[in-house]
Structure formats: C-alpha cells, structure tokens
Amino acid sequence: MKAAILAPVAWRTPPVHYGPWEQMASNLTENLVKQGIDVTLFASADAITTAKLNAVVKLGYETDKNQDAKVLECLHISNLMENANEFDIIHNHFDFLPLSYSKLIKPPMITTIHGFSSEKILAVYQKYNAHSNYVSISDANRHASLNYLATVFNGLNLNEFEFNEIPEDYLLFFGRIHPDKGTAEAIEIAQRANKKLIIAGIIQDKSYFDECVKPHLNDKITFIEAAGPTLRNQLMGKALALLHPINFEEPFGLSVVESMLCGTPVIAFNKGSMPELIKNNENGFLVANVNEALEAIQDIQKIDRQTCCDLANHKFSAKKMTDKYIMLYYKILSKN
Amino acid sequence: MKAAILAPVAWRTPPVHYGPWEQMASNLTENLVKQGIDVTLFASADAITTAKLNAVVKLGYETDKNQDAKVLECLHISNLMENANEFDIIHNHFDFLPLSYSKLIKPPMITTIHGFSSEKILAVYQKYNAHSNYVSISDANRHASLNYLATVFNGLNLNEFEFNEIPEDYLLFFGRIHPDKGTAEAIEIAQRANKKLIIAGIIQDKSYFDECVKPHLNDKITFIEAAGPTLRNQLMGKALALLHPINFEEPFGLSVVESMLCGTPVIAFNKGSMPELIKNNENGFLVANVNEALEAIQDIQKIDRQTCCDLANHKFSAKKMTDKYIMLYYKILSKN
Numbered sequence: 001m002k003a004a005i006l007a008p009v010a011w012r013t014p015p016v017h018y019g020p021w022e023q024m025a026s027n028l029t030e031n032l033v034k035q036g037i038d039v040t041l042f043a044s045a046d047a048i049t050t051a052k053l054n055a056v057v058k059l060g061y062e063t064d065k066n067q068d069a070k071v072l073e074c075l076h077i078s079n080l081m082e083n084a085n086e087f088d089i090i091h092n093h094f095d096f097l098p099l100s101y102s103k104l105i106k107p108p109m110i111t112t113i114h115g116f117s118s119e120k121i122l123a124v125y126q127k128y129n130a131h132s133n134y135v136s137i138s139d140a141n142r143h144a145s146l147n148y149l150a151t152v153f154n155g156l157n158l159n160e161f162e163f164n165e166i167p168e169d170y171l172l173f174f175g176r177i178h179p180d181k182g183t184a185e186a187i188e189i190a191q192r193a194n195k196k197l198i199i200a201g202i203i204q205d206k207s208y209f210d211e212c213v214k215p216h217l218n219d220k221i222t223f224i225e226a227a228g229p230t231l232r233n234q235l236m237g238k239a240l241a242l243l244h245p246i247n248f249e250e251p252f253g254l255s256v257v258e259s260m261l262c263g264t265p266v267i268a269f270n271k272g273s274m275p276e277l278i279k280n281n282e283n284g285f286l287v288a289n290v291n292e293a294l295e296a297i298q299d300i301q302k303i304d305r306q307t308c309c310d311l312a313n314h315k316f317s318a319k320k321m322t323d324k325y326i327m328l329y330y331k332i333l334s335k336n
Numbered sequence: 337m338k339a340a341i342l343a344p345v346a347w348r349t350p351p352v353h354y355g356p357w358e359q360m361a362s363n364l365t366e367n368l369v370k371q372g373i374d375v376t377l378f379a380s381a382d383a384i385t386t387a388k389l390n391a392v393v394k395l396g397y398e399t400d401k402n403q404d405a406k407v408l409e410c411l412h413i414s415n416l417m418e419n420a421n422e423f424d425i426i427h428n429h430f431d432f433l434p435l436s437y438s439k440l441i442k443p444p445m446i447t448t449i450h451g452f453s454s455e456k457i458l459a460v461y462q463k464y465n466a467h468s469n470y471v472s473i474s475d476a477n478r479h480a481s482l483n484y485l486a487t488v489f490n491g492l493n494l495n496e497f498e499f500n501e502i503p504e505d506y507l508l509f510f511g512r513i514h515p516d517k518g519t520a521e522a523i524e525i526a527q528r529a530n531k532k533l534i535i536a537g538i539i540q541d542k543s544y545f546d547e548c549v550k551p552h553l554n555d556k557i558t559f560i561e562a563a564g565p566t567l568r569n570q571l572m573g574k575a576l577a578l579l580h581p582i583n584f585e586e587p588f589g590l591s592v593v594e595s596m597l598c599g600t601p602v603i604a605f606n607k608g609s610m611p612e613l614i615k616n617n618e619n620g621f622l623v624a625n626v627n628e629a630l631e632a633i634q635d636i637q638k639i640d641r642q643t644c645c646d647l648a649n650h651k652f653s654a655k656k657m658t659d660k661y662i663m664l665y666y667k668i669l670s671k672n
Contacts, residue, residue, distance in 0.1 A: 067456065068454065068456035068457060070406070070433070071432070071456055071457055071459055071460055074432070074433055074435075074436040074460060075436070075459060075460060075463060077436065078436035078437070078439070078463075081436075081437075081440055082439050082440065096407070096410070097406070097410055099410075100410040100411070100413065100414035100417075100437075101414070101417075101436075101437060101440065103414070103418050104417055104418065104437065104440035104441065105440065118404065120403065120404035120407055121404060121407055123407055123411060124407055124410060124411060127411060127414075
C-alpha cells in the first residue's frame, strides 16, 4: 500500500519541542514504515523520517515567523494534491483546508481531526461529511453534526519514555502557558498543598503569563520554558504527580499520557477527553476543582506507579495507533 | 463559450461602495453577458448580476466580519473547482489561492493579478508561472519573475459617469484613508493652495486618520466617508481636480479613471501605473511632489475637460476591457 501522510507545516515533523499534530504525524509515519507500508511524508524540509520525504516548504511558519502561513499552506497542500494519484490513500493531519481539494483527486482521503480551533471551521467539515473519512482523537472531541469512521487515540513511542518508580517531592505542570491549560490553577494547588511546582511549556499567552504566572515564581514555584524529550522524561518521571487543571474541553492531553508512561499519576480537571485518558483512582484522579485536587494530592500514594505506566503502555502506544489506522486504510480501500 | 468568473468574497459583487476587485469582476461579468458569453459568476449570494450566479457564501467576510475568511475562501473556491468541468474557461479574480487548485481541474484558468499584497505571495505565482495565464492590470504592476499573457486595463461602465463641464472651486481626494494613498499630502496641497478639499473614502488606517487627517478638518477641509455611485459622480464631476498624491507603486487607480470620466483632471504623484493612466498636460499632471502639485493647480485651466473625458472613455471602458478578455479566452482555448 502506498500512503501519503500530510503533516502540518507549522513546526518541524517531529517537533523540536512543541507541536502535537506534527508529533502524531511523525509517530504514525515512522510506525507505518515499520509495518511495511510504502509511506511518503509531506512535511517541512527539516523533517526527520525513515519514510520518503516530499517537501516544498523549507521551514515551518512557526519555526521561521517571517513567512506567510497561507502561502506555505497552499504550496504544501497543492504539492501533495498534484501528486495524489501516486498514492492509494491520503491521510490528512492538516485541519480543514486539504478537504477542499479532496473531491478533485482520485485516491480517498482520511482526516484525523486533531481539534476544532473554532466553531467557524465546522462549515468545511460539514461540507465534506459524506465524502471524507473523519477520525476523532477522543470520543469527547466528536462534533454532533459530523460522521466519524472511528476514534483513534494518539499513540506515543514507548521507548521515548522511561518509567521511574520512586518520585521526588514536587508537582509538575507541563503544557502551553494559556488560561485553557490552567497554569494559574496549578500554581494555586501547589501553593495550598505547600508543594514545589515546576512549570514547563511554551508561553502562548504572554499577558496571562505576566499577570497570573510570573508574580508567583520563587524558590518553590519555578518556570522553565519548553522542554525537549530528555528533560521532559526527567521532569515527568521524577514528579509526584502531573497537575492538569484544564479549563476547556481538551480533545486529548498528550502530556497526560506522557506522564503516565513515566509512571507519574495525573490529577486532572474532569473535562473533555480526560475520562478517556485517566482511570480514576487507578492511574490518576479526575477532580472537579482545586479543593478536590488538594484531596487527590493527599491520596497520591494510593496510585501504583507501575500500574499507571502499564495502563498507558497498553492503551496509548504508537504501534497500537498505527495498527488501528492501517485497519481503517484497508476498510476505506475496500469500500472504494 | 461557457465562462466562470471567480470574484472575491470580501465584499458584494458589485460592491456597495468600496471593493475594486469585486467591481472589476462585476464589470467584466455584465459585459461578457452582453457579448453573448454564457457566464456563471461565483461570488457572495448578495451579488447583483445578469449572469448565472453560483454562491455558497451568503455575505462577504468584510460585509459580515463575524466570519472566518479562510473558511469562506476555501468553500467558495472549491465550489467552483468542483464544478470546473462545466466550463470552457475559468477567470480568476481571487488572488493566489485558486492557483493551487488549477492543476487539478480540466479547463484552463486565466488569472487577473489585481495587485500583490506582499512579496511573500509571489512564491505561489511563481510556482504556476508556466501553467497559468497571468494578466496584469498595468505594465507597472508586472513582476519581473512572472510571465504575462497581456496587460488589460480595468474598464468602467461609462453610463455610470456623468461629464460635467464647469467645475466648482474645490479639490477632491477620493480613496482609502491610508498613508499609501497620500491623504495627508492632499491636505497639505489644498492648504498651501488655499483651496477647499473634500476627502471621501473608507478609513483603512484609523491611527493615520486620527493623527494626520482629523486634526486638519474644518470648514475648508471636509471629510465624508465612503461615497456610493451617485454621490461619487457629483463629487467628482464638480471638482476642479482630483488630488492623487500616492506614496506607493499603485497597480491601477480606479478613482483616477473615474474622475477623468467625469471630465475632472487628475494631479497625481508619478508612481506605479500613473503614467499609463494619465497623459501629462492632456488629462492631468504627473508631478513629483507637493510643490509641483501646487504648480499644476495653477495650470489646471489648461486642461480641456471634454478631452480629459474623451481620452478616458476611449481607453478605460468596460466594453474595451471585455473585448480584450474575450480575445484572450479564445487565444488560450486555441492553445489547449
């Protein structure tokens, strides 16, 4: 089977630090190659892959901000579309714009919807609802107006995460610094629990950082910017718990799974995909508010870190994700 | 011949007041119909046309700003592309994005480049340079890296403009309030010439308006916002001269031609397309700076207003533009 994977061109595939869509496009691509699929990855030219790489964009528009995103997007997408007939299937990880080319090419397209940036983009998904094959990354992220082929959880490369049995005495916040992610709530939890907190992530909302994060930084509440894989492993593995007090219906929480893969339980506000990722009392706690998060910290020793890791290994491996996608590819091809 | 005209979906086609690209798409469409061409106009649903209208966007994204332009654009463009095979030729007035679909459809595409919003968009035009048929709206607006089929001047509906032989004693500025258009320079010219000035146009740069225009408004320097066709006719026809002291390489100056069609000479800074629109000393003056503009005002009576109008009638009619485009359509079809 010849498959084309269309990655975004915001960041490198795989990303240097932040870039969850590119990360998933990469994890899938590399594992498809391992499964013997003939894969061409369409990504920015700095991509690292064992697949064939077809790139017309040198650097992503978030990597080199002196570029016009719309220009890069249409050059990148059209490059795949103009070569579409070489492939049996096109797997789109690039949001809604590629859908608008999908009726002009021969091979079927499967689209993983990594999230809805706004209600306004729904109109495009609705237009191609009958034609396209949508995959949600959690049941929680499904939109009632759309048809889905399946939910396929994001899958991670297990060898990138190291289990650590005995944690140190600090809490971790790992993610974009943005009100959605609840950085301020994480700080409140740590302060009231009288625990150390390490905050790691790119600053996506500068004024939120300046107003709600920066004033609280001290010896106990520390901030490091984005962490690459090695530091991430270390930070996650040694944490007592990951705090994930989100304020939005998160489609998926990569850091939640990454943390569990290191054996570190997660205390998350029970929104969006969280109940699909966390088994309450088994690999973390689903809580409603800061007070319940404080109770969970009291109970954190009740979570067996090995079980926490094993559950995540079983459910969220890149291998498992890839096998499910290959099954879906054949399902689509058998219909055509 | 079956032709599809792809208009932008920023404003209505034709626009209520501002919207030069939509205006040209409309002028061409209506005149193609008059010439017996089977035309389908792809525009927003509020478009007014004698052609067939195919619309999937209700209101333009500038008309109703609570919309996502990118979503509207891809729905609008893909709607044409998915129906492309019904047409012999596609005429694109919608910037670079439609080019990225052009190799996926059968009929040839001709693209009028109404201007380059930035150097960054050139990459798309360059990619489709050999494949597409580019038309410039002035020789001045041609980019050295691109091949062009022809230059076709914008054409206006002559019956919309009324010749006025005897002007009143005021100067007119007509255009977007933006540093590019030289509103501040027009004010300086009027002040130093001790003439009344009427400024008409949409405020595109609010801080420029507040800093460089608003403080000068008084009995002699007056401002009205956008003027529709009737008021425009009146304002232009009665003006002593149109001031057009632009600070950029303007691809075309619609208001310059509109003014001349009313018999009103134009005093323009000699940049961009101006020498293609204005015959110095015949229907206006090409000047280098404010001082030269002041001299031109002294000489304004030397311009015969009837000649000014006749020259514009001859060169910038929608009929002439349309005939030229029909010739180009047949030229393209004869190659295919």
